[in-house]
Amino acid sequence: MSGVRYTSAASGDRERMLATLGVASVEQLLSHEIPEEVRLRRPLELPAGASEGEVCDELRALAERNADADAWTVFAGAGMYDHYVPAVVDEIIRRSEFLTPYTPYQPEVSQGTLQVMFEFQTAICELTGLEVANAGVYDGPSAVAAAAYLVRLDNGRRRIVVSRAVHPHARETLATHARGFGMEVVETPLAADGRTDIARLAAAIDADTACVIVQQPNFLGSVEDLATLAQAAHEHGAAAVCVADPLTLGVLEAPGVLGFDVCVGEGQALGNHLQYGGPSFGFFAARERYLRRMPGRIAGRTRDVDGRPGYVLTLQTREQHIRRERATHNICTAQQLNALAGLVYLAWLGKAGIVELGELLARRAHFARAALGLEPINPGPVVREFAVRVPDLEALFARAYEQRVIPGVRLADFYPEYPDGLLVAVTERRSRADIERLAALVRETQPQAPSALPREGVPA
Amino acid sequence: MSGVRYTSAASGDRERMLATLGVASVEQLLSHEIPEEVRLRRPLELPAGASEGEVCDELRALAERNADADAWTVFAGAGMYDHYVPAVVDEIIRRSEFLTPYTPYQPEVSQGTLQVMFEFQTAICELTGLEVANAGVYDGPSAVAAAAYLVRLDNGRRRIVVSRAVHPHARETLATHARGFGMEVVETPLAADGRTDIARLAAAIDADTACVIVQQPNFLGSVEDLATLAQAAHEHGAAAVCVADPLTLGVLEAPGVLGFDVCVGEGQALGNHLQYGGPSFGFFAARERYLRRMPGRIAGRTRDVDGRPGYVLTLQTREQHIRRERATHNICTAQQLNALAGLVYLAWLGKAGIVELGELLARRAHFARAALGLEPINPGPVVREFAVRVPDLEALFARAYEQRVIPGVRLADFYPEYPDGLLVAVTERRSRADIERLAALVRETQPQAPSALPREGVPA
């Protein structure tokens, strides 16, 4: 087997090549270069290589030990959602022509990728209501950190005020990065209704506040009052940064329209498979004034020497490979293929589809919340996800597993203050029958559950 | 949903198009053309259309109710085999460029498909040891019928002598088609060792015998004495037709070398998924003298007006679209994509691989036959498959199902004369551990089984 795996040089080739070099073996080349004291003189301690069929079977066996969202009915969300990924998305992203090229440093032979970037930027601007966007960053949480860094480069202030209703991973990522940026993160609490406590947030903003960060819908699924939040930030000259779920922007107003300066978020819901959390992509949009300090790749439209329209990577003076320590960020390889999936998904969904889907989710979320009959943690408007109190969470999970159902995410994993919280997400794949099945599981396992809400809309 | 599925004309488009036609509706067009007495004036009685995600889920649910060869350990063969299909095969055949074009009637824009056909023909000639091959026919059994028809066109004789060791589906297909061709099929029996009874076959050949048809390895898996069989045919001026398993031709001599005039067979084993029996492809090779009467598409090498090499569909005067009732066959759309899979598989396997794999299968088959410890029906040389007697077949199947094993094919489904017969196939996917698991199932369920053979090679 050895010597044939993905490499091309058969033994005859090697002899010919070594002869050209005038050496007898590769070892002879290496022995001059790598000092003996750092040479590894034993085989790596790894299992012996295997044939393609064997590797395939071994990994299939591992895959089958996971409760995937095809075999299981998954109500888990918390930032990643089991949406249907259309076949056209997989078809397009697995074409070699998109899958195997490098970053488009040679624009003449990379117009496919570059035009995709330009179209993606256009779609993100349109969704967020902002003027400029890059072609994607690593993921939602790191996009939040990148937004804070951008604002710091712009206004030089050192404090970040962030609502506790922002995704915990985003807040943790922000905190980790902020240590590098030399910024201070101030977290403000939730109100009793599961939304950002606007007064407390406003009070935390001062003249050294670089930006205010909130999320729409927030981690519990609640719809925030964005306009008021943006205003609070701007009153102190701070930038307003929104973390948004792009799939809900067919029904929720664009953050840019409501006054936000920067809008970032997690793109997984747009045509990216769950993949146990990655890769997906983060998106990053802002007002035009931030353009020359934005992180990430940006494609720009221009013309070639014959006057034909074309695209290039532009504003590369922001980037590490040109500006090194004076770059505005260190992003190199990002998530181009995932952004392409997002773009194809948006085009598949289309102008009517994104509204239809947004409405479908909102209505299903509402139906599900009522159908479960549990006390809501965030009783206000929600659009795809909501949190409820479950008196006996373990009983629910245990019984649900028997039916291959994952009933949601334990909220206490993220917010210890809600030990009995369950975060439930619906998608268009969670049919009415699925929701009713979950409701039945709740009824079976939570006889003592208070029916706090009138079960509006649920047939008797 | 209606009006948007895979079609492009939105309502605005339709109005514009109808205006061009000067009619108010499509109905108005139709009502002039289709007489009312044959108009369907009710909706088809079919379930209402569904979204892509719902169709996907519904078909996945159907798929999950099948015992596929990934989830189950399958020892069934009988002409189709659970070989590993390399990822490169699927990658290449699912490229739109190969998946979605029509038959290459316009060679200038079909060089990809045409060169594939030429390469495929070359590979089939090389495997079979014959001079010419077409680019594939429907499947193995229908290839056998087509071979008989070809020979009849060539020598005008009316009798076909076929060994009972040829695949039953091929014999049935031959019989069905022969009724159309106006040919008589004479079947000659198996000898006691599960091979063709050569004397009986030779005796059945007469001066009106168009061809003799045998199979290598035969349906029970036995290696036939091809040279002697070809000689018997030629002594009476009949053509010798071999049905071959192409995957075994790395270790078994090419039928063309042993004197056969025509070699056909089932191509599934070459890189085609099982697909519950199809589509796969049949291959068809012959001596050069048959070329102008061969069925199916044939690509030929030529040059363009600038002198550049290229390929065309050639000898089209054999074909129905040119010659109509004087065509040599009625084949139109055949199995180009499956033949491409076969070609890529052969190139993946390569010159060394096809021998290695052939040897691996032969040794595993032999090991398995010994390990099972059952009375063989065909005790002679086998290369990938063999038949044994199982005293209590039902007990074996029942116990095997519990362990997700399909122990083989019930031979009585094809040969009622072997009510206790089990046809067992191995592939490179049936590991030694799998074979030993099957042997354990036999031991558990067949305590009375005679251990007819010394268990050569099986460790104590």
Next chain:
Amino acid sequence: DPDATIFERSRPGRRAGTLPADDVPAPTIEQLIPEHARRRQPPRLPEVSEPELVRHYVGLSRRNFHLDRGFYPLGSCTMKYNPKLHERLAALPGFARLHPCTPDELAQGALELMWRLERALAEIAGLPHVTLQPGAGSQGELCGLLLTRAYHEDRGEQRSRVLIPDTAHGTNPATVTMAGYEPVAVGTAADGGVDLEDLRAKADQHTACLMLTNPNTLGLFDRNIAEIARIVRGVGATLYYDGANLNAVMGLSRPGDMGFDIVHFNLHKTFTQPHGGGGPGAGPVAVADHLEPFLPKPVVVRERRGDGFAYRLDYDRPRSIGRLRGFQGNFSTFVRAYAYIRALGPEGLREVSELAVLNANYLRARLAQGRAGRYLRPGFDRTCMHEFVLSAREAREQLGIRALDIAKRLLDWEVHPPTVYFPLLVEEALMIEPTETEPVERLDHFVEALEAILAEAEQDPEIARNAPYTTPVRRLDEASAARRPQVRLLLT
């Protein structure tokens, strides 16, 4: 060398494939296979690495025009969009990796899918019984004729002739010959339909069958179909529907209701199985009650089992014509066809046909104007169904360019040409089928291309005569390819 074959890219010792270790204790191959049967020289298959294998075929693929690249108005071929969903579904392990000998009780999902598809096709055809076995339209045709023979023989009749309109697809007469019948051509009337007089004159007690396509290859619906059926039935023959043009009438008119006894479907046309550069397809056949006993075996049977149903393959069919091929047919094409029918439903299917007709008539109307109207005259000037035929006779006579030249010049416009020189009835025929999946701007672009080609030919017909110019190769020497056929590489 961009033109090298995979064999010419071979280098000794290279390989792509890997195999598990040969770890069983067993005799060597020399001990296992007798010398007379053992291969002496290994087949000279290519020796290439996986990266170069992939590059070779990716490179070849780029030399194909294909449906996902542009307009493909190939008359009679129904080059409609192939939904990507279908490839995902056909690849599901429960379908793709299912052995054909899997016992029925372990293949219930596959059998149920086949049963449901049979029911759906029966409803679309308006005939109660369906076999999915035939592997292509041509096998479906053969099936239909063998059913006809079995039916007549069962009644003690020997019939020798099959009537075929002169507009028919080439497979029809070819199949008739293969089925041991004699084909008899029936003429075409001035309105493009069957010449009833000629039909009446030729239909008699020797007639086994009339094979018909409706709409026919001119794209015209035969308005006399009921009368045709009466004539054919009157002489005891079967009436066979060539389903190549079924895309025009789904949910609008059913062959069974028109009086046909036998219908074949082209799953690779109407039901959007991708064409694969020449297959695979499938040619299921629907029949009336009196032909059911003769259907190929096995057939799928549904039986009540407890609260639900169980499905099995039934081989016990003593009057069956037997088999047309191995196993159960081209199963993965059934998956795609079923998914298509499920996605569209009754309204979607009807809309497919309505839009196929609308697109064809729109294009026909656009081409009746301008230079196209002058040089490309309609074969029969009538409202068409899903396709229509133009004649380039005026182009040949006035401009000196033939249908073939127009076709080749269209290649430079990145449009696939229509079918040319068929049907034979129309001189210099161009047979145009846009299908329902094309947007109007593609149709307009096609009109624009034809106008430009004709305008250019008015100036200089040599341009079209020497076209194409921008394709991977230019016009190829087909004559010498046929005279001195080189059909394989001579390996050394």
Next chain:
Amino acid sequence: DPDATIFERSRPGRRAGTLPADDVPAPTIEQLIPEHARRRQPPRLPEVSEPELVRHYVGLSRRNFHLDRGFYPLGSCTMKYNPKLHERLAALPGFARLHPCTPDELAQGALELMWRLERALAEIAGLPHVTLQPGAGSQGELCGLLLTRAYHEDRGEQRSRVLIPDTAHGTNPATVTMAGYEPVAVGTAADGGVDLEDLRAKADQHTACLMLTNPNTLGLFDRNIAEIARIVRGVGATLYYDGANLNAVMGLSRPGDMGFDIVHFNLHKTFTQPHGGGGPGAGPVAVADHLEPFLPKPVVVRERRGDGFAYRLDYDRPRSIGRLRGFQGNFSTFVRAYAYIRALGPEGLREVSELAVLNANYLRARLAQGRAGRYLRPGFDRTCMHEFVLSAREAREQLGIRALDIAKRLLDWEVHPPTVYFPLLVEEALMIEPTETEPVERLDHFVEALEAILAEAEQDPEIARNAPYTTPVRRLDEASAARRPQVRLLLT
């Protein structure tokens, strides 16, 4: 219009996507979402049918050069073949369709795969602990510096500077800035390695870390690595290994054995994750024991459970630097990397590096002759590892063509150019990394192309200066793109 964007292909009322019926009894959207939050104008996403959607992106894809088409010797990028098997595996529902919040007990296969990959990477790096979390090399670098800071702060030290050779990748200094350190450049010696004198002069108690690539961006193995490690450790700084060039040394030499404390891997380089036109990648980090407490959380933990093992994500890591991103990292890249390591095994991995070195040196030797030897001089004339750097200074001075012109002219040969103008140290640099998956005939073809380009430039340098000619577009106006950036389509 072949240049139209998907937005320009939009037509009112068309659509591709379909959704299930909205069948729940619930209030209308107006009742559910307060007006202040409700969107007033729907986003103007494209309105296209599925067939046209596919054609648009298939068409765009054809305007890309890609690895499955030809040679891609892009220095420092390790453009090696991406096995097709990996795509099949990453798409398995158990991996692709697994929710990141799946409880550990229902994700044992995924966790075991991550654990096994961590162990394999640890062995390859020669360092015991691995985090898979960083989403790219740059995040791995940031992770390494934040670990360094945490480590020093844990010891009560404040250090402010990070040493970086002047040959380093641009991400190194950029990351240093983002991590709040000050970058300090260290010079390069005549043999292409770190200038030890300069290093000794700059390493002091303010030094937090030395970031090093070995082999470095010149493709040269630093033979003084042991001494470098002694110097850095001597001042209490960490030694960071930028794994971009790990493809040169797998199984031959391990960063941990060289004295490095921290290593990042580029799964999209060494472990053949496809580049996707700019991602996704992954940048796992391996560290020595003293840095383990600070690794990002969660980490995968294996525990004995009965006869076997159970795996879980451990969040209880009080000294952790926290998170660099969401969830568990780019899991599907782990699937590919693990499959690659499983397929190759220890011998295969070593052979990868050996052949990468052989290919690079063969190409270097071939280019030392002929016109290439005259106009393209080696940056440092030494046996290289997996890549090497040439300078086109002589070409510029003698022929009047620059490295960029050579790169652009190579496009006409259907070869991707090398990396140009990096490392900065070498004037008119061409940085060439053939990788181990290329066959010798591709290397020879590259030599031939360069020879031809140089020969042609001897006659007429304008040819190269105006190249390329055969690409979908020609040289683009980057200056005005940056001056008046148009970064989105203005929708109307």
